[in-house]
Amino acid sequence: MSADPEALRRLARESGRHLGELGVRPEDSRWIREHAETIASLTRRARSPGFLVYLRRLALTAARKAR
């Protein structure tokens, strides 16, 4: 069993928005990367660099919009 990719995308967007509300900025790249890694760890694709970058971009975009 692996997490539904659409659920992970939603999680990345929602939590990215929350991070933005909490004051995390796009330039806090290490924090956003770590956060994307946490979400990615919910799936077997956790080790896929492409998927991680994708989640990171979703979280980053959401955080930027939330500010």
Next chain:
Amino acid sequence: MRRLTEELQARGLEADLVTIPLIERERFDLIRSALAWRSLDLTEVGNRKVDAVIATRFPSYAVKHPNKVVWIIHQYRQAYDQFGTPWSDFTSSAEDRRTRETIAAIDRLGLSEARRIFANSKTVAARLARHNGIASEPLYHPPPLVGRYRTGPFGDYALTVGRLDGWKRPDLPLRALAHAPEARLVVVGRGPEEERLKRLARDLGVESRVRWVSRAGEEALLDLYAGARIVVVAPQGEDLGYVPLEAFLSGKPVLTTDDAGGPLEFVIDGETGFVVPPRPDALGAALSRAWEREDALAALGHRGRERASRLSWDETIGRLLSAAGLSLP
């Protein structure tokens, strides 16, 4: 906050305590903890509407709820007034600076959404105004064992209770003993400073007049308060501190310092205790007075007891519920 939950339940309200551990291994853990709270929408739980949330600690007030009341018991002081002191491990690194800014942003967000903001003391309210520019109302509550404290004859020891941690200044009462040859001290508590303090007592030559109680159960603690001559409260910049209230409810005066913070909201020099500069000789002189003037101690303790007895959970809960637009069933 377990006690607040129990007091709400005892008044017929359905109340649950929600906790998430605050992890502090790395800086981002603090943000992660805030995110965990922010991700919680407590508007409904199990298809049942939640009328209100009362948030008390950093970063729990980041939780989402349309009827949120904040009662600040604990802010992340290392990012504020403790920054730059030995009690904060934040440095001037870029990551630490961003973490402090983000902690302030989390506080701003969580508190700005609150319907009303209380602080557990005037000291905490003043700190919130100074560092965050946020107004709040002081709201006290009784100490944990309220209803069980008892008075007793004035014994032959001063009592100090609290974690043996540097910022609590547990060395100060020991150093004071060196200036009060007649005084004895009972130290209740444990912590990272314990061994260093025991060495200090030996070095000061006061070891034979100190009794160490690492763990005291509730009954033992009540007995220690009831039998004390005076209670010493030495921390600097304390938020509120239960110890003075516990001492007063046991009929004992309190000796504290003029930089103690919250305790000074209750300990009034010459009225409910002694307030002196944070120097061993000053505390020692006050201890000597306590040993010479037992008759004066009773009057101080009595006035302290009157003052502390006015605090009640009825009043505290009434104000919290009213702030949330709720009333008792």
